[in-house]
Amino acid sequence: MGFVQLNAMRLADIFSDDSNFRSYMILCFTEVLTAIISLSHGDFLSCWCSSNLSETEEDASLEYDIFAAVGWVLHNTSPDVKDATNLEFNLTRNSMLKASYAHHRTSLFIKFFANLHCFVPNVCEEQERNLFVLKVLECLQMDLSNLLPGFSFDSDAPKFATASKNLRSLLSHAESLIPNFVNVEDVQLLRISIFKDNDEMK
Known part of the structure; x- marks a missing residue:
């Protein structure tokens, strides 16, 4: 769908x-x-x-900065990290x-x-x-x-x-x-x- x-x-x-x-x-x-x-x-x-x-699904496009996302993954998977940070992204709804x-x-x-x-x-x-x-x-x-x-x-x-x-x-x-x-x-x-x-x- x-x-x-x-x-x-x-x-x-x-x-x-x-x-x-x-x-x-x-x-x-x-x-x-x-x-x-x-x-x-x-x-x-x-x-x-x-x-x-009979069924429909809501769609949205995920927009994010790939470099920031990679940095977030590397940071939050590091063994030295105690408090995980949040990754910011935008969802743009697709409608039809x-x-x-x-x-x-x-x-x-x-x-x-x-x-x-x-x-x-x-x-x-x-x-x-x-x-x-x-x-x-x-x-x-x-x-x-x-x-x-x-x-x-x-x-x-x-x-x-x-x-x-x-x-x-x-x-x-x-x-x-x-x-x-x-x-x-x-x-x-x-x-x-x-x-x-x-x-x-x-």
Whole structure:
């Protein structure tokens, strides 16, 4: 939760959009992405297709003088010190509306699918063609529930059906986020990815 998660997702977005790292990102991140789209439909909707998250965290940036901090550590860990001193620092609160935070988070999730599915013949290597789709299909045959503890998975429904239903809901939600949070090209790539997944599943 919070800005740490958003910034981590932004960093992953940058790497997944770089042709030098796309194969690596597919191999390392597809299991987690597949686990997310395999969640029970209710959990998936509340996490990724909602304007309001059930939980929020307060964020703040910690500002301090690194030299003063190092001096404080060295001083207070010295065996000769009897009275520890206090270190002064400032906390600057980061604020974002809950709905805006949820939309930014979902838009980055959509961009992962768009980036990893995208294949540019003049840039990408031939072995990357359909690599993401094939990796998702491979992961759908695995038990990924241990990757997301605390979330529910629908054990009665086939994983392919659950993933397809969740992705269609994500696509519908993504269309409502155009143009403020998601661009048309990413939504189109998500649409192509969903229908290609469904074709491969048949």
